[in-house]
Amino acid sequence: MGDAATRPAREKTFGWRLLAALVIPWLLLAARYRIRDGEKLPASGAFVLAPNHYTNLDPVTTGYIVWKLGRVPRFLAKASVFRVPIVGPILKATGQIPVQRQGGGTQSLAAAGRLVEDGLAVIVYPEGTLTREPDLWPMRGKSGAVRMALEYDVPLIPMAHWGVQQIMPRYSKKVSLFPRKSVEAIIGDPVDLTPWRGRPITHELLVEATEAVMVEITRLLEQLRGETAPLERWDPSAHGQTETGRF
Template sequence: MSQHTSEKTPIFRFLAVLLLPFMHLVARYRIHDGDRMPKTGAFVLSPNHYSEIDPVVIGVVMWKLGRMPRYLAKASLFKYPVLGALLRASGQIPVERAGAMRGNDPLVAARKIVDDGLAVVIYPEGSLTRDPDMWPMRGKAGAVRMALEADIPLIPIAHWGTQLVMPRYGKRISLFPRKTIHVKVGDPVDLSAFRGKPLDGQALVTATALVMDAVTALLEELRGEKAPAQRWDPSKNNQKETGRF
């Protein structure tokens, strides 16, 4: 994509008309260090995840910063006629929630987006955090795998306040009073030790831990408190994980 070509294509402008008025009604957005998000070129954006409305919030933030999001989205969402059409038109990538993909690996589909110089949002936790206090839990390898295989930056980002708009596991949006959502963009995670080397299981685990450390540090700044020394691990707390990556 040309350096001077806006990513705000007609489909994203249409989505903005649909979503932005409502999202601005329910919340104001305070973006910290937004200049750290690359203005051009491909990158992976890795946010924390604790509310079903998180992807919309991140989409609003990216719109404000001039970049358009492409998500690895639940394949079931594509089955709804209108929603599915909008997801496909805006370049979102369907991901099956359980078992192997019947078609291509979704990261292969994401690679096409990366080749076009666009941004891919990959939640490193794979699903809503199970941590009781909504700190980031153990991560999965999808984000670092994408960044390393495509040799692109991985940008951590954290937000806090979204839970006031829609609680974790909640289905209803709180309209009033208007909430404030704080968002902080981080510097690219230093993955230089892993680039150009075989991506075995241990390398991916170690690199993913660096990403989770970066996201957690940003969230600590927003919350003004320290995260637990031990990151929540669903497999050790008798909780089933639903995310594929």
């Protein structure tokens, strides 16, 4: 990997700072951001960040949160998000990684792996798409975040956020700037993947480890919302819903 001690300074290049100067004022106009336990985000070195996902604006707001904590955000995001107004052009301009609907998982994992090898942060939405859960709780997860953390032996950091749906509702492409909203985020401790490290990566192993990640994300979101999530995790296939996220 690259020199972890100097990597964060090199991450924030002039191009990134210019983009931040253009985008962040709009984000601050739309909302106030409160970040809990931000010190748990690694200040240097590679890691995988796994947030919850319930609106198409999430990549921009999550990216801002990571930037504010001193790192440069790089995403694996559903390819269709790259076509969303405002969000899509930003993702393309900053070298983010689209996950194609069919057959793109392996290529996306390899591309993200190169970022990991350079000691950079990679953000993966483990749900693979916007949650289908009616009340926006995390649904069943996919294996991309866990597979990357296991294959490249890097920390997997859970994160939850809440309030972005007031700026852009789920499935909407319209942004509401006024009145100013409040967005809260919380960073968790690295998920303990010890039970699954050093073992052959099978489908069963990935399912188990991914559920452990979803449990942590849900627990963090419960803290933000002050509510208890449903006991049974939402499974889109069990409700006749089509899942488009492949990673």
